[in-house]
Amino acid sequence: MENTYNNLKQGERGAWISILAYIFLSGLKLFIGYIALSEALWADGLNNATDIIASVAVLIGLRISRKPPDADHRYGHFRAETVASLVASFIMMAVGLQVLFQAVSKFRVQSYESPDMIAGWTAIGCAVVMYFVYLYNIRLARRIGSAALTAAAQDNRSDALVSAGTFVGIVGSQFGLPWLDPLTALAVGLIICKTAWDIFRDSSHALTDGFDAAELQAIRQTVRGISGVKKIIDVKARVHGNNTFVDMTIAVEPELNVSESHAITEKIERRMLEAHGIAHAHIHIEPFESAAK
CATH class of the missing domain: 3.30.70.1350 (Cation efflux protein, cytoplasmic domain)
Incomplete structure (x- = not known):
């Protein structure tokens, strides 16, 4: 049991790294996306903002899970992180739907403007940062056997791929294909919703005592x-x-x-x-x- 609690404490380190990375990257993407007129980078920034919530949920869950059993929780508090993940999935879905709505609205206007290339360089730089965060968290998760941190690491990797896709969309818009930028924003919105659904499915399955x-x-x-x-x-x-x-x-x-x-x-x-x-x-x-x- 002591080893379990020590592993949970180590897992908090990975959650903190994700939180700090997402705070910095989401702020940077939202700012650059706004001034560079990039729908895709703006959507990617919103995606990272939801990831802050998800990472905080993992952190809170890991911390509450370390509480020992008491009179009301004879099995301990290990399910706290699962409950937090379920709440985070609802928030992520709401943001994903908002991104989809904005992207579709951009298509309906049918007046596309190519974003400044600084948005593209920001996207690819953030992709590299997130990939290194993924490498750190997946190695830590495997060492301590943390399913929650493994899921967080997979989210880190998907965010790196989303940012790389955002870069491709922005570069494409520089070559006479400005509709690629809102199209990429649409894809980002779908990825956010898919991630939210996966978290909801796994969390609800665990909370209803489902088992493989x-x-x-x-x-x-x-x-x-x-x-x-x-x-x-x-x-x-x-x-x-x-x-x-x-x-x-x-x-x-x-x-x-x-x-x-x-x-x-x-x-x-x-x-x-x-x-x-x-x-x-x-x-x-x-x-x-x-x-x-």
């Missing part, structure tokens, strides 16, 4: 290979933030005493940690003869 069937089958396969386990009667799993909780009922030989049966549960717990990184497993034992009836 293939991963559950892998857990079954791991336990089947443990000596002393005669039958797996039932396996359930749910996600609490970065932690997986497993509830399992197994059958063992009825002749075993309490100490011998307990030794089998300890084997299962060790294998869960080694093979799947699961530190929270509740094992219930029943005699094999009863289970077979």
